[in-house]
Amino acid sequence: MKKAKRTLKWQRDPEGMRIRILEAAKKEFAAHGLAGGRVDRIAAEAGANKRMLYYHVGNKEDLYLAVLEAAYEKIRVEERSLDLEHLAPSEAIARLIDFTWNYFIRNPEFLALLNTENVAKARNLKRSTKVKSMHSPFVEMIGTVVDRGVESGEFRVAMDPVQLYISIAGLCFFYLSNSATLSFVFGRDLLKKEAKTERLEHVIALVLAALTGRSPVTFMQAPELPAPHLV
Amino acid sequence: MKKAKRTLKWQRDPEGMRIRILEAAKKEFAAHGLAGGRVDRIAAEAGANKRMLYYHVGNKEDLYLAVLEAAYEKIRVEERSLDLEHLAPSEAIARLIDFTWNYFIRNPEFLALLNTENVAKARNLKRSTKVKSMHSPFVEMIGTVVDRGVESGEFRVAMDPVQLYISIAGLCFFYLSNSATLSFVFGRDLLKKEAKTERLEHVIALVLAALTGRSPVTFMQAPELPAPHLV
């Protein structure tokens, strides 16, 4: 009977509150963009008073930037945990594609946030010194893998790592990010399980065929992957 | 002296007005999204009174949808004018990629509108019966080209036309649509002339290498294209 007086109206939890706010803000901005996002909805979703957003993070723009920064932070962390060193070049590329694909699937908000930010010409992101310093390890990883592949003769040509990275990301990103309009236009659900499986196989087959020059089994059925999904 | 009284306060031009409104709306929504777009700015940009928007098109949502429909209409028209029949399969694919790439470059608003619409999960597009009936001729074109390529032995494998279409679009779209954030992250301007040239060559080389299995000259310098740009 020492602590609980009786029915406290609320309890303190600064860290928890901040996390809940950012999580709610991520959902909101991903679903509606910066302009379409509603501060009141974020507060409600976070189970907080609106004032809390300003107290713990800042105004709407600050909130949005904090979300964006956290999103970049998160993907960079996961990227770093991907170990391609001990894999054969083709395996490494397949693994990289598999990771990218599944990261996007697991984090649809990330795609939406990037879209929003690009419509805004990265206006907000440019204010972030934090993100600027977060370099993706992928470019270097890809460079190493490609070099190894060329040296061993497994790959026919040296490809610019940045171009390859953008290509891999693009092949995954576009399909998922634009699945709503594409599904509508093609009249078929691109997000159903079989469609997604097929797409991943296509992307891997396409990139590996270009790199190795060897014909993959077929572009419909790519070679099965060793232990994909989580890194 | 028959027509012009003197200093008319304004002149009628319903068709012209409607066009100016839609053009202004396209710019506005492409730059700010649906939620971020301002009806007053559209009116100002169109050199019109705000009332005109409602008189000629409808409310903000109607306006947005009209812009979206016009954008799809436009690309479909241009797509249809692309003649791949008389080209060798590899040439045809290169031509297709070149067209897609340059269409996106010439119509940055189209990319932005698609992004906005996808963030909204195609909520608005779904209301359009018009767009639903506008089928892209590319899927069929690609199917024919791929078949010809496989038959002649120029291509090694049959690829699903829809997958290939999405891949080509994705390789172009992602680079351009996300150039703002990518440029920031990589610390280099992806939109400068040389970078764009390099990218187009990379995409063509990548896709053709995957299709033909033959090594392109190099992934840095793709084979020069015969009369690209406008169809």
Place this chain on the structure above:
DNA sequence: ATACAAATTAACTCGTTGGATAAATACTCC
């Protein structure tokens, strides 16, 4: 316990913005 700071709630302000109303002006047809 009590004072003090940190965390949270409640209620309010106030500019913005989509949309509406009514009046004015231009064209067309008789």
Place this chain on the structure above:
DNA sequence: GGAGTATTTATCCAACGAGTTAATTTGTAT
């Protein structure tokens, strides 16, 4: 040249939504 309709302008307004102010409650150190 005048009636009638189509097009355009000039104002207005009610709702919404970001951000603020002030009061209230909770934890903590003295």
